[in-house]
Amino acid sequence: MSSLVMFGATGGLGMEVAKGLVTAEGFEPKRSVVRDASSDKAKKLQAMGWTLVEVKDLTDPAALEAVVQGAKVVVSTLSGNDMIPIETSIIHASKKAGVTLFVPSQFGVDYTRWGSAFPFLAGKKAVLDAAEKEGLPTLSVFAGFFSDLIFELFCDFENSKVTWIGDGNDKVTWTRRSDIGYVLAKALADPELSNGGTLGIQGDFQSFNDATKILGDALGKEFTIEYMDPNEAKKQEDELLKNGLKGDLGAFFGSFKLHLMGEPARGNNGCDLSMSFNNYGIELQTLEDVCKSGVYGS
Incomplete structure (x- = not known):
């Protein structure tokens, strides 16, 4: 059985998403990449059911490729100034390792309608462009305002x-961060999204x-x-x-x-998901x- 790998789970968004994402079926094991496996946040992830994988340097291509080996889906909830280069490196490593779907750290407004002129959103678009260039399918998740x-x-x-x-x-649209993980867990079993696409979530x-x-x-x-x-x-x-x-x-x-x-x-209307969301019955x-x-x- 292929694994699910998550990056950024110790962050504010990541810790919330991880609660629901760990319920995704059809993946074994579910691995969370952390910089310090002894931290309190890492221990909380382990208690949720995540298998911890410690990677000190997320810019090390060899380390990234090793951690995504055997994974079918890779999910990122990374943030910060180094998000773009790290996610781009994850994309390269994932493609080499045979990963079939990457879920980048989007999760907010639907940039396809909102636009990406603001620098913060332009960075998210740059990650998607890098995945397209690499030939790695992506699933963009939009949930409006947290x-x-x-x-x-x-x-x-x-x-x-x-x-x-x-x-x-x-x-x-307004959505609680922890709800995102539960819906995403269901969406990963949807064959219509196996080759990528977009997912709208609305609370x-x-x-x-x-x-x-x-x-x-x-x-x-x-x-x-x-x-x-x-x-x-x-x-x-x-x-x-x-x-x-x-x-x-x-x-x-x-x-x-x-x-x-x-x-x-x-x-x-890029934050209006009222006509395009799918909560998968949750x-x-x-x-x-x-x-x-x-x-x-x-």
């Missing part, structure tokens, strides 16, 4: 305030205004909402990005925040479920 994390970027919890771009009535579909009310009700708070003109927001986004590309990380993430909030108000957590779960405090 409902258990995104409000930390969008909202001022201390002052119970949030600023939306446009009128706040644009609807987008809920709500407007920014309604999402704010759901969050406030769950926390027992009333958020003050302010609105920003989409064109003015784009000017601010571009200005912050200029500084961000010069090394100012705060400005970079500030620009990305405005980008994520502003594109729906400017007519971009009941995912709604936005209300997530907000009441305690991830944003009380």
Whole structure:
């Protein structure tokens, strides 16, 4: 039986995805590549059922090729500045080892409709281009905004305030990170995706205004909402990005925040998966479920 190999499982997204992905059927063993097998996070993965494989240097081609030998599917939830070169190296090693499907670290907006002009998204597109050049089929997974994390970027919890771009009535997809792994586990058994493609996942579909009310009700708070003109927001986004590309990380993430909030108000439907998602019959957590779960405090 062929194995399933996962990279990046000790990260914030990876640890959540790993919970469900380990339930995938038809793979033995399920191997998680970690830099330190003695770490607390690695031990948590082992407790989930993952077989740990320690690789100190993810830029070592020989080490990568060895760890993906015998694998049918390789999944990455890597992030950070070295994501592109590492995933590109994983692609080369996977192709040489006979891997038949690579799931890159996408998992957010549907870049095929959203676009990849923003540098962070351009990097994800570069990984897919590298896989296509190598001839390795890819499965891109899109889940919209991470409902258990995104409000930390969008909202001022201390002052119970949030600023939306446009009128706040644009609807987008919201999905809990841990739900992604369970759906992906089912999707890997779908013969229609064995040669790659795209998978949309959706836990809920709500407007920014309604999402704010759901969050406030769950926390027992009333958020003050302010609105920003989409064109003015784009000017601010571009200005912050200029500084961000010069090394100012705060400005970079500030620009990305405005980008994520502003594109729906400017007519971009790349975070609307309501017509294209497939949860494979799994009941995912709604936005209300997530907000009441305690991830944003009380």
